[in-house]
Amino acid sequence: xxxxxxxxxxxxxxxxxxxxxxxxxxxxxxxxxxxxxxxxxxxxxxxxxxxxxxxxxxxxxxxxxxxxxxxxxxxxxxxxxxxxxxxxxxxxxxxxxxxxxxxxxxxxxxxxxxxxxxxxxxxxxxxxxxxxxxxxxxxxxxxxxxxxxxxxxxxxxxxxxxxxxxxxxxxxxxxxxxxxxxxxxxxxxxxxxxxxxxxxxxxxxxxxxxxxxxxxxxxxxxxxxxxxxxxxxxxxxxxxxxxxxxxxxxxxxxxxxxxxxxxxxxxxxxxxxxxxxxxxxxxxxxxxxxxxxxxxxxxxxxxxxxxxxxxxxxxxxxxxxxxxxxxxxxxxxxxxxxxxxxxxxxxxxxxxxxxxxxxxxxxxxxxxxxxxxxxxxxxxxxxxxxxxxxxxxxxxxxxxxxxxxxxxxxxxxxxxxxxxxxxxxxxxxxxxxxxxxxxxxxxxxxxxxxxxxxxxxxxxxxxxxxxxxxxxxxxxxxxxxxxxxxxxxxxxxxxxxxxxxxxxxxxxxxxxxxxxxxxxxxxxxxxxxxxxxxxxxxxxxxxxxxxxxxxxxxxxxxxxxxxxxxxxxxxxxxxxxxxxxxxxxxxxxxxxxxxxxxxxxxxxxxxxxxxxxxxxxxxxxxxxxxxxxxxxxxxxxxxxxxxxxxxxxxxxxxxxxxxxxxxxxxxxxxxxxxxxxxxxxxxxxxxxxxxxxxxxxxxxxxxxxxxxxxxxxxxxxxxxxxxxxxxxxxxxxxxxxxxxxxxxxxxxxxxxxxxxxxxxxxxxxxxxxxxxxxxxxxxxxxxxxxxxxxxxxxxxxxxxxxxxxxxxxxxxxxxxxxxxxxxxxxxxxxxxxxxxxxxxxxxxxxxxxxxxxxxxxxxxxxxxxxxxxxxxxxxxxxxxxxxxxxxxxxxxxxxxxxxxxxxxxxxxxxxxxxxxxxxxxx
Numbered sequence: 001x002x003x004x005x006x007x008x009x010x011x012x013x014x015x016x017x018x019x020x021x022x023x024x025x026x027x028x029x030x031x032x033x034x035x036x037x038x039x040x041x042x043x044x045x046x047x048x049x050x051x052x053x054x055x056x057x058x059x060x061x062x063x064x065x066x067x068x069x070x071x072x073x074x075x076x077x078x079x080x081x082x083x084x085x086x087x088x089x090x091x092x093x094x095x096x097x098x099x100x101x102x103x104x105x106x107x108x109x110x111x112x113x114x115x116x117x118x119x120x121x122x123x124x125x126x127x128x129x130x131x132x133x134x135x136x137x138x139x140x141x142x143x144x145x146x147x148x149x150x151x152x153x154x155x156x157x158x159x160x161x162x163x164x165x166x167x168x169x170x171x172x173x174x175x176x177x178x179x180x181x182x183x184x185x186x187x188x189x190x191x192x193x194x195x196x197x198x199x200x201x202x203x204x205x206x207x208x209x210x211x212x213x214x215x216x217x218x219x220x221x222x223x224x225x226x227x228x229x230x231x232x233x234x235x236x237x238x239x240x241x242x243x244x245x246x247x248x249x250x251x252x253x254x255x256x257x258x259x260x261x262x263x264x265x266x267x268x269x270x271x272x273x274x275x276x277x278x279x280x281x282x283x284x285x286x287x288x289x290x291x292x293x294x295x296x297x298x299x300x301x302x303x304x305x306x307x308x309x310x311x312x313x314x315x316x317x318x319x320x321x322x323x324x325x326x327x328x329x330x331x332x333x334x335x336x337x338x339x340x341x342x343x344x345x346x347x348x349x350x351x352x353x354x355x356x357x358x359x360x361x362x363x364x365x366x367x368x369x370x371x372x373x374x375x376x377x378x379x380x381x382x383x384x385x386x387x388x389x390x391x392x393x394x395x396x397x398x399x400x401x402x403x404x405x406x407x408x409x410x411x412x413x414x415x416x417x418x419x420x421x422x423x424x425x426x427x428x429x430x431x432x433x434x435x436x437x438x439x440x441x442x443x444x445x446x447x448x449x450x451x452x453x454x455x456x457x458x459x460x461x462x463x464x465x466x467x468x469x470x471x472x473x474x475x476x477x478x479x480x481x482x483x484x485x486x487x488x489x490x491x492x493x494x495x496x497x498x499x500x501x502x503x504x505x506x507x508x509x510x511x512x513x514x515x516x517x518x519x520x521x522x523x524x525x526x527x528x529x530x531x532x533x534x535x536x537x538x539x540x541x542x543x544x545x546x547x548x549x550x551x552x553x554x555x556x557x558x559x560x561x562x563x564x565x566x567x568x569x570x571x572x573x574x575x576x577x578x579x580x581x582x583x584x585x586x587x588x589x590x591x592x593x594x595x596x597x598x599x600x601x602x603x604x605x606x607x608x609x610x611x612x613x614x615x616x617x618x619x620x621x622x623x624x625x626x627x628x629x630x631x632x633x634x635x636x637x638x639x640x641x642x643x644x645x646x647x648x649x650x651x652x653x654x655x656x657x658x659x660x661x662x663x664x665x666x667x668x669x670x671x672x673x674x675x676x677x678x679x680x681x682x683x684x685x686x687x688x689x690x691x692x693x694x695x696x697x698x699x700x701x702x703x704x705x706x707x708x709x710x711x712x713x714x715x716x717x718x719x720x721x722x723x724x725x726x727x728x729x730x731x732x733x734x735x736x737x738x739x740x741x742x743x744x745x746x747x748x749x750x751x752x753x754x755x756x757x758x759x760x761x762x763x764x765x766x767x768x769x770x771x772x773x774x775x776x777x778x779x780x781x782x783x784x785x786x787x788x789x790x791x792x793x794x795x796x797x798x799x800x801x802x803x804x805x806x807x808x809x810x811x812x813x814x815x816x817x818x819x820x821x822x823x824x825x826x827x828x829x830x831x832x833x834x835x836x837x838x839x840x841x842x843x844x845x846x847x848x849x850x851x852x853x854x855x856x857x858x859x860x861x862x863x864x865x866x867x868x869x870x871x872x873x874x875x876x877x878x879x880x881x882x883x884x885x886x887x888x889x890x891x892x893x894x895x896x897x898x899x900x901x902x903x904x905x906x907x908x909x910x911x912x913x914x915x916x917x918x919x920x921x922x
Contacts (some may be wrong), residue, residue, distance in 0.1 A: 015754035018633065022273045022280075026183035030091055030104075031059040033178050034321035035313060042088040045069050045809070047081060047187040049504060059087070059179065060119045062317035063109070067503050074167040074369075074510045079599075082154040089147045099183045102141060102207070105134040108178030108351070111160060112152040115632045118145055127165050127324055127377055128156045130345035130367055131384040133183070137825040147153055149176060158380075162371035163405055167344065168515065169310060170500055171367075176318045177348060178278070187211045188276040189268050195419040196262070198286040198298040200248040203419055208268055214275055217242045218267040223252075224281075225828035226263065237268075253298050254283025254393045256338040257564045258541075259359035261393070279308070283356065283393030287376060289423040291433045294455045294488040295396070298360075300563050300603070303482070304361060304457055304489030306339035307332060308519065311347045314501045314509060314523040323804050327525060329358050335520070335531060336634065338563075341427075341491045344369045346385045355394035362394040363459065363491070368405025375409045382410050386417035396422060399459070402512075403438065421440075427459035438493075439888075439894040440465055442476055449484040456481075458489035462896065464518045464530065465889035466860050468868030471530030471794040472886045474537055476897025480631070490518065492534070498816055499523035509817075513862030514889065517814030526817040529789035532798030535754040539635040540596075541570060544606075548622070548639045554613030556624070556853045558599065559606045567598035570634070571627045574611055576619035578645075579784055579803055582831045583919060584840040588803060591618050598626075616641055621801050624715065638786075638801040644830045645846035648915065657743035657855035660724035662717055663914045669717055676745035677919045680918040685712045685728035685737055687771070690841075692745075692918050697838050699877075702771030706873035706880065707764040708733030708755055735909050745920035752909040763902035767882035767910065768851070770875030773834065775855055780807040780822070783832040785852055790824030792870075795897035799827060815860050823855040825883045834877070839918065845879065846913040853878035867892055879909055 002701070032038035038058030045051040048069035057066050063072050069083045093102075104122065106113060110129040115122040122135035155161050163458050165171045188209050194208075195203040206217050219233040233244045252260035260283065267277040288296040295302055325348060332340055339361035346364060355362050364370060364750050366382055367373065373381060381686045389395060400406050406426040414424050423433060434453065437444070439462040449456050461477065463469035470492050481487035496519035499509040511517040520530050544557035560567045576592035589638035592615040601607040616622070619641050626634040661672035668688060669680045679689040684905050686704060690697040704710075711731040718725055726739040735755050740748040786799035788806060811821045829852035831844040856872035861867050867887030873880070882903030885893035893900035 001368075004697070011329045023185070023277050023904055025188070025276075025278060027142055028181040028183065030181065031088060031175065031179040034323075035316040035319045036156050036321055036323075040123060043068070044086040048083055050142050057087070057174075059175050060107075060177050060319045061174060062176050062319055063174040064172055065315065065317045065500075065503065066407075066566065067321070071170050071500065071502065071504070071510075072736060073515060074169055074171060077154070077165055077279065078172060079154055079161065082152055084153070085151045087147075087149040087151070091145050091147065092144060093143055094243065096140070097183055098185065098405075098597070099849060100138070101136060101186050102138045103134045103182040103184070104137050104147075105132065105180050105182055106175065107176045107179070108173070108318070109149075109151055109177070110153065110173050111155045111164065113175075114150040116148040118142060119148075125156070126375075127155050127160050128367070128373075128381045129550035131381050132349075132388045133384055147174065154736065157374070157377050159270070159372065159374035160303055163368040163373045163401070164345070164638070166371060167346070167369035170312070170315045170317065170498060170512075170516070177428070185276045187268065189214055189266060189278050191267060192278070192280050193390045193417065193419050194252075194264065194282045196282050196284045196393075198251075198253045198284055200251050202244075202246045202248060202284075204244045204246065204264065204266070205241045205419055206266055206268075208237070208239075211268070213238070213270045213884065214268050215271055216269050217244065218269055220243050220265050221248060221264040222265065224261045226261060229262070243543070247669070248284070249286040254285040254299055256359035256361055257359060257562060259283070259393075261356060280391055280750065281353075281356065282391050285393050287420065287422060289397045289433065289455070292453050292455070293485070295423075297396070302338075302361075302563050303487060304339040304491060305337045306341055306363075306489065306491035307335075307495045308336055308341045308343040308344055308460060308491055308493050309347075309495040311351065312498055313498075313631065316501050317500065317662070320348055320351075322350040322354070329354045331521060331525060332360060332495065333358055333632070335534045336540060337534070339491070340495075341365065341399070341490070343494065346389060349388060349787055351369035352392045354392060354393055361396045361424075362392065362507050363397045363399050364389055364395045366401055366409070366410070368401025370403045370405050372401050372407040373379055373404045375407060377415060378407045378410050382413055383417065384698055386414065398422055398424045399427050399505055401425050401426065406431075411673060425459070430454060439890055441479070441570070441891060442900075443529050444896040446850040449481070449486050450676060452486060454486070455488050456484075456486050458490045460493040461490045462492055463889035464520060465814070466517055466863065466868040467528065467530075467857075468528075468886040469493070469518075469888035471798065472792055473534030473893065473896030473900055474534060474729075475797060476794070476899050478537055480897075494518040494520075496521050496525060497523050505738045511814060511862070514860070514864055517862070518889070521816075522814075522817040522819070525539060525818070526819050528819060529791070529798065530795065531577075533795050534791060534798070536797040539626070540565070541567065541634050543624070543637050545639070548641065550683065552613070552616065552641070554611035554616070555608060556599060556609045556611065558609045560601045560603055562602060562603045566603070567601040569629045570598035572596055572598055573625045573627065575623040575724070576615055576641075577621050577623060578618070580621045581842065582784075584783070584834045591615060592649065602694055620647060623800070636800060640801055640830070643848050644844075644850070645913075647830055648844040648846060649665040657722075659719055659722045659743060662724060669715065669726065671717070671726065671741050673724070673741050673743055673745045673920075676918055678741065678747060680715070680726055680739070683712065684714055685715055685730065690918065692839050692920060695839055697841060697918060698777065699771055699773050699841065699916075701749055702875060703749055703769030703879070704875060705734055706766050706770050706772075706875070706878060707767050708753065710753070745918055747917065748918040749914040750912075752911045754907075754909050756774055763904050764882060765871065765884040765902055766878075767903050767905070768873070768878055769881030769912065770853070770873050770878035772875045772878050773836070775876060777837045778808050778855075779835040779837065780805065781832050781834050781854065782806075783852065784830040785832070786827040787820070789820040790828045790895075791851075791883070792825065793883050793903075794893055794897065795886065796827055799830065810859050812858050815862065823857045824853070826852040826854070829879070842917040843877075843879070844915040844917065846915070847911070849881070850912065851883050853880055853883070879912065879914060880913070884891055895912045
């Protein structure tokens, strides 16, 4: 039994006087406050695991995650087998509650909840999962009390089941958010609704309980640090609500870039006596929707750079914590997003608090996944959502259900509770001046934007299954959206893989096949490659230069994509670095650095950033970091300052020493250079074997073309100076292939090929050359390239040009979460060292913009198509001029813009140069 009297006395000992308790709301928790701070209640589950006997369960929690009942994913639930959980908890009433109103509050319970206190029904059974509901239990209390709660997983209201449980997400059972008592004066304020505008206009509706004593309502506005703003307000009490109005000159306004918050203390008065007081946090900001133009915040047109977020954690289901809310909001901000959509229900209130304070636009959503609540229950749940959430400045749009789960009869009710009259939309539908259709392809915009008149912002786009979607295709979509004034941005699906740690399956993470691994981050918020792609594309500081020109003089064209911030408030820091050679154990060396405030560039403008270029010739790369006024990194860009040919110089290639020699038989040509023996197939002209000090190195069958066909007319070999040359005369698409072996054992490979066809579209998924090396022998690589995450043709942004150490892993994105993945493509490779069980070897290039391919990712076991599991070239270590793209859950990559297409070249021969270095000189 919890000793609430001791709890109250403890607070009094801390200096909270009894008079303060008489004026303010006292909150006494019967449960814990989050997933990490719980209180055990007695519990009985009707069916499934650990059913049929009374035991203990932590509250709040989802009972499946505690070993009870059975797991269900959305529509897979068997509606003939309802699980019912029965809870019991004893608590003491404190004598100080006499002459007070006592309400029991449930923040969220799935799905139907019947509450009894001392055997008496507290009120009607609550139907609906994600909403705060409460009962007045004042008359039911005794000194010692028994709370009994019956939670039915399946609702008695068919529309609630359709809207909440026949869904495309995990559904649970139980009291999953906190339960507490509110101890209030008998006459008190029930709730308030604020409308505080950017110009300082302030309106507040105050809704008191039934009152016979109250004469007027007072209010005082404060800054967030409790400094008064303006004189106190006082208005005569009116029923059923009292409205206060004032004006604050030049307030600090709220927006995602500068989320300035304020407080208002409201007092219900009887003459000079305070009956009840409460404090509300709010922000001065104006949100407008203009037909045919878009959304405006504080007079500035904005676009949403957003993501959809479920409220969940893999070990606790829908039971979360404020720490998780802070983590998620921080990660969303780190991706340079400015908005988040609640999917598909109202979140924990602490997430909205965090969005208010950190600065994120929020689309708050009434439940309804493709099916709507019926009007009677929908009206009650809508009221509960708005009464709880109406004062959050982060909320700029109300979503009235999702993807057809829209009850049109509820639309007029939003304005009755919301004095700000925020826009009501129907996600996925054309409604109320908006077009929010989901999962439109790249060609959507020919109709929706170019020839439409509705404000266009898909509330779900680029369905991010496994490693596809989200970042892949975003660059093309975003460029098109930003070129049209009807676009108001978009919301990616989705923030996190919704994986559940199954207590009935040895604590393995279950993402339900291809249903739930849709995230930019993993279940425990592991960052995928798309995280960094989005971070660069949506950076509010945009650098125009993808590649620096050869005569780069330190001037960079910079775009300010902020809505409210001048770039003079951004700090730019730069480094000039030199990189080691492949065999060196050294790390990069900084040869120059500096920092400066940003140039005076207004929002939606561009200008020049001037860097000191006097030491550029000493460096291999430039790194530039933009940091905002809070200290958050916006993005770090990196550019090579040398070509691969200038960087990868081989002073020992013409080294002194015995010239290589050759032997041959009918099938093989073998060249020996010091410690190295390298064999070539006389049938193909490719490398067929390598030995170093008589130790086999299993690199072979290359450089073969990954696209097209080639043969061999003849093979010539001869000495040239102190080197040995193997010259192939190929046929087909390979135009030339020459090996030059130095006395030191370094092998230079010069090759050229064409992919032009008179009778074809001249398009290829990938272009380049490939080798084979056994995957089971590889331990990892060290490389100078953009990394550490792999790229796709339609997801090249987000990486950094550095030296990366990448241990081998066999990660399947969205089914295992050892990130970054090892297998895949890497952009702009200069060199790579392959660590293996035989003998390490290096491959260097003199060819710019070459992609390194490391093996082939496995197809996810849950994949039902190949959109997010595209094919890879033959061989397994490849050096490519062109790579393929990755699609989304629903579409091939080609449906999402030019970058999702194939690789095309003209008539010219595509040329490359590689160096194989087997470490014979080390």
